[in-house]
Amino acid sequence: MDFPAYGDPESPASQHVSPYYIEKAIEDTAVPNLVTAVLADYRGYDTLFETAVIFTAGLACFILLRRFRREPPQFRLYRHLDTGVTLIIEQGGKEPTDSDEFRRIDSQWVPYDLIMQKAVGLVVPFLQLFALYVIAHGHHSPGGGFQGGVIFGATLILIAISNDLRSTTRRISETISSKLASTGVLIYAGTGALCLLLGANFLNYSQLSKLIHVSTVMARSHGILLIEIGVGLAVAAVMIWIYYNLVSAGRHDEGL
């Protein structure tokens, strides 16, 4: 027995499997984008483990890099905003933490630019809206859960680059992002388990029609949307989680 040649149109995969997917996908699932239908419905088991692998990558970065700080750093730098004078305060000195005129800066970097901060602050909501559009419209246009999730994570990284790392960590802490990542994987596996509880195979979305009272075909379309949301959530949270651990070498203190 020998393997068929590359791209052989007579091979069994091209004779039986591909024509079935191409012809029957839209009447089985009502999803015009064939790639999303195959990835999320016919081969949904692989996509579940892909999402689990992405979560494992974030977890591995956390385990390898994270250092919960035992002792405070040697010195901290504070900059007077009006005159530009930088103070170096050694350990044990009094730090102007609550003052409006002093701002803490990192030890290896360049002044935060007000123009960059405000410009990014204006553009980011539109980017996030585009990311949500890509997730929700994955049925009809190229895209889907993974692409929209990466774009959303990239907007959070953009906020972290233009403002300080510390102010971003205060808004979206590492605890929240790790829990959102695991919630995303849980949504995906939970949909599959729900289909199992309703009486059919794992990840057979047609059984969801017992719960939502639509036709079987529309139930598969909605099942695909549900798992795309899970994938997008997991991927966005893992992107910002890896960025936090990578750019500050685990200490979550100073960054790019």
Added chain:
Amino acid sequence: MIWQFDLIILTLVVISGIAAISIRDLLGASVLFGAYSFLMCLAWAAMGAVDVAFTEASVGAGVSTVFFVAAVFRTSRRSKD
């Protein structure tokens, strides 16, 4: 499709790939990885795989280059070998 276009993209992919692993400056290497990612995105779009091209564009331009630059920021900028 247009074979000249595919040939140019393929040549540039090979050149940027070889350059990215043999350059000494690590920040330049991460920028070359970003260029490689963009050229692969064009190659896939020329082949008709639009979903894959979208994924590669978002991952290569949004996230992968930033991770490389962050890693170079925390370690040295010059390669040891």
